[in-house]
Amino acid sequence: MVNQKYYGLGTAPSGIRALFAYGLEQAKIVGPENVFDYSLGNPSIPAPAKVNEAIADLAQNYDSIKLHGYSVAAGHEDVRQAIADNLNERFDVNAKASELFMTCGCAPALVSVAKALTTSTDDEFIAIAPFFPEYHVFFTCDGAQLKVVPADTEHFQINFAELEKIITKNTKAVIVNSPNNPSGVVYTEETLTKMAALLTEKGKEFGHPIYIIADEPYRELVYGDVKVPFIPTIYDNTIVCYSWSKSLSLPGERIGYVFVGEKCEMWDEVFNSIVGAAREIGSVCPPTLIQKVIGRCVGEMPNLEAYDENRQLLFNSLSEMGYEMAKPDGAFYMFVKAPNGDAVAFSEKAKLEHNLLVVPGDGFECPGYFRLSYCVSNDMIKRSLPAFKAMIESYK
Amino acid sequence: MVNQKYYGLGTAPSGIRALFAYGLEQAKIVGPENVFDYSLGNPSIPAPAKVNEAIADLAQNYDSIKLHGYSVAAGHEDVRQAIADNLNERFDVNAKASELFMTCGCAPALVSVAKALTTSTDDEFIAIAPFFPEYHVFFTCDGAQLKVVPADTEHFQINFAELEKIITKNTKAVIVNSPNNPSGVVYTEETLTKMAALLTEKGKEFGHPIYIIADEPYRELVYGDVKVPFIPTIYDNTIVCYSWSKSLSLPGERIGYVFVGEKCEMWDEVFNSIVGAAREIGSVCPPTLIQKVIGRCVGEMPNLEAYDENRQLLFNSLSEMGYEMAKPDGAFYMFVKAPNGDAVAFSEKAKLEHNLLVVPGDGFECPGYFRLSYCVSNDMIKRSLPAFKAMIESYK
Structure with missing residues (x-):
């Protein structure tokens, strides 16, 4: 009587949520100061003051x-114009309001793009491990296949030999998420230029464009002098999905956009199919009060000091203890190698013995690593260090 | 390369929007005071003061x-509890927070329900004419069929002889929209009791429940002493889709819910499939600020005086001129018989000769009638009356 796929999705336990719930229960028993919860990617810095001032005004x-x-x-034209102006101030892209379609956050943006590009169950999207597990749900929603490029576990850039092998005539797009969840790595200009060249070549070979879908909720979360290249300036056939969830600490308000520049091949078809797909999933318009807030606050940048302090403390402390990880330049994640290579066992042991909650990389299609979300209090990190130390020593 | 269904949806002209755009252009030429635009269903009364106070606070x-x-x-549990409490104060339903799933407005609620109940392309949903044209998009999204019961043009209740004929073993649900868009009619307790009996009987005959999907964005917009029955108190197998778009004048904020009572057959399967379908369309959560506002304002009722004044002025004036229509007890619509039976020609003539913008009923699957949205200024109605008079006289 009911759709079994959706019943499965509605009842499937999320490992991350289960960890989080465990932490809440343990806090009642051992005290919240003795639970070290690195499970959830919920921003821990408040929205810029200007955001709440704009809402009240x-x-x-x-x-x-x-x-x-x-x-x-x-979305309101004046708001889309403000977004375009902001993009043009920062990047050499000549964005127009008419190239932007605002959405209720990044998730329906990705879903609409996936639907727009899916024409057959033979169609393939390519994800690069490690990646956000929900891609499995979003990109297969209309029956397409999600193919996975194994992780480059040396630098957590892109394994091009594997990417090249996996591209076929059925490839519709490659999903690029940088700064990356869960690795915290930022793809370099060199990596992206190499990808653009490969996709251009493969597009010619197969006679149709292979798009990049740039999933960019973490674009503004980057540390030191690292730059996040704006992919449409490197590769015309790029569809950007953006969200202010992290950059303005508004994850619950559900506001983001799809940007497709007119230089993108088949612009009219791609853009309007996204519009039509969004219509079918019931996206009447993005929330209007928050649209207006974005119009006023699009130039605001997050105050990343707290995250950066956490990042340095955790990276330095864990490295000193002997943990290995890729250099986390962006987002608020670190992806750490499990001491004996079994991240599921490490996570379970850390949980049971130390109330230290870390997410195994298996769900991100990169076993042997665990994710730390460091959008937490600096104090919790300090209190958690003995647990990390005890864990790594137990493996020696 | 792109999905043609979505491209079609993204580029399909909406007749209503086209009329509205025509009105804006004409206003520049003849002056806004000489354009009489009854095309859009956008609330024209402000949100209750308490709503904006809650937002600022x-x-x-x-x-x-x-x-x-x-x-x-x-959605936040305390907010869902407040909604459940409010339902329980008004109706004998014993609603629980766990029976509510909040959504980004009614549209994704309907889409999620349609997806949850669709298991095969043989599946059928039944709509009762006249109905909201977007049902075609929402209920066929996963390949099911939308079957239509022709309008009961005498009272705009339900043509039961036709409904009975159209129900088959493949029928998953009947969509009920009361107060109705476009007729403004409220289905009586008698009508709904009769439908419950019919669906109970047919459910037994076919060996599976036939659900009612109650699409209720206009529930609170009702005039005089007319009551809108709460369908779950009449028929257990009811799935309610609600929105505060009209009742709190918040259409752009995208906030609503699905309610499925545990008495509903296969409650667990139905509820969780809706949850899973919502996940697949990228509904991470409903906008959180507005959730909290709803938690504080769920007991607020709209101030309908302005709409009621419009309704009476328009109904009395048009009736006096000789127009015929069903009694508009709810929503902010009237559905008027075109004088010579051709509503498309009437609409075109009214537009070209009088800048009087009315929507032909053809899109609502009820030709021969036109819809007036009277969520406009009372002054505009007064100024428009000579145009209505000239139109009906031109047909004599």
């Missing part, structure tokens, strides 16, 4: 009917 | 991380 001083009324499906 | 005084952080997919 709009509620108090803006016409209520206009504020809360429907916008067009793509 | 939350932005100024609530912890930003908690306010804007992810909620669980179903």
Whole structure:
């Protein structure tokens, strides 16, 4: 009587959520100060003050009917223009309001893009391990296949030999997530240029464009002087999916966009199919109050000091203890090698013996590593260090 | 390369939007006071003051991380409890927070329900004319069929002889939209009791439940002493899709819910399949600030005086001129018989000769009638009356 795929999705336990729930229960028993929860990627810095000021001002001083009324499906034009202007200030891209389609966060953006590009169950999307597990749900939603390039566990850039092998005539797009969840690695300009060349060549070989889908919720979360290249400036056939969940600490407000530049091959078809797919999934318009807030706050950058302090403390402390990991330049994740190579066992032992909650990389299709979400208090990190130390020593 | 269904949906002209755009252009030529636009169903009364007060207070005084952080997919439990309490105060239903799944408005609620109940391309949903054209998009999204019961043009209740004929072993659900868009009619307790009996009987005959999907964005918009029965109190196998778009004048904020009571047959399967379908369309959680606002304002009722004044003025004036229509007890629509039976020609003539914009009923699968959205200024109605008079006289 009901759809078994959806029943499965509705009842499937999420390992990450289960860890988080375990932590809450343990906190009642051993005290919250003795639980070290690195499971969830929920921002731990508040939204910039200007965001909440804008919300209050709009509620108090803006016409209520206009504020809360429907916008067009793509989002208010003035807001999209502000986003385009901001992109143009930062990147050499010549973005226009008409190239932006705002969405209720990144998830429906990715779903709409997946649907727009899926024309047959032979179609293939390529994900590069390690990657966000929900890609399995989003990119197969209309029956396409998700193919996986194994992780480059040396630098967590891209394993090009494997990528080249996996591209076929059925490849619709390669999904690129940088700064990366779960590795925290930023793909370099060199990596992306190499990918652009490969996809251009393969596109010619197969007679159709192979798109990059750039999943960029962590774009603004980057440390030191590392730069995150804007992929449409490197490869025209790029579809950007963005969200302010992390950059403005607004994950619950569900606001993001799809950007497809007119230089993208078959722009009209690609853009309008995304619009149509969004219509089918019931995306009438993105939340309008938050749209207006974005229009006013699009130039705000997150205050990353707290995350950066956490990153350095954790990276330095863990490295000193003997843990190995890729250099975490962005997002708020670190992806650490499990001492004996079995991250599931490490995670279980850390949980039971130390109330130290870390997520095994298996769900990200990269076994042998575990993810730490360091969007937590600096104090918790300090308190957790003896547990990390005890764990690695237990393997010696 | 792209999905043609979605490309079609993304580029299909909406007749209603086209009329609205025509009105804006004409306003520049003849002046806005000479355009009489009854095309769009956008609320014209502001949100209750308490709504905007709650928004400002939350932005100024609530912890930003908690306010804007992810909620669980179903929505914050305290908010769902407030909704359940409100339902229980008004209806004999014993609703629980765990029976509610909050959504980004009614559209993704309907899509998730359609997906949850679709297991095969033989599956059928039944819509009762006249109905919201987007049902065609939502209910066929996973390949099911949408079957249509022709309108009961006498009372705009339900043509039971036709409904009975159309139900087959493949029928998954009947969609009920009351107060109705476009007719403004409220289905009586008698109508709904009769439907419950029919679906119970047919469910037994075919050996599986036939659900009612109650699409209720207009529930609170009802005039005089007319009551809108809460269908789960009449028929256990009811899935309610609700939105605050109209009742709190928040259409752009995208907030609503699905309610499935545990008394519903196969509750666990139905509820969790809806959860899973919502996950697949990227509904991570409903916007959290507005969730909290709903938690505080769920008991607020709209101030319908302005709509009711419009309704009475329009109904009395048009009736006096000789127009015929069903009694519009709810929503903010009237569905009027075209004088010579051709609503498309009437709409075109009214537009070209009088800048009077009315929507032909053909898109609602009820030709020969046109829809008036009276969520407009009372003044515009007064100014438009000579145009209505001239139109009906031109047919005499």
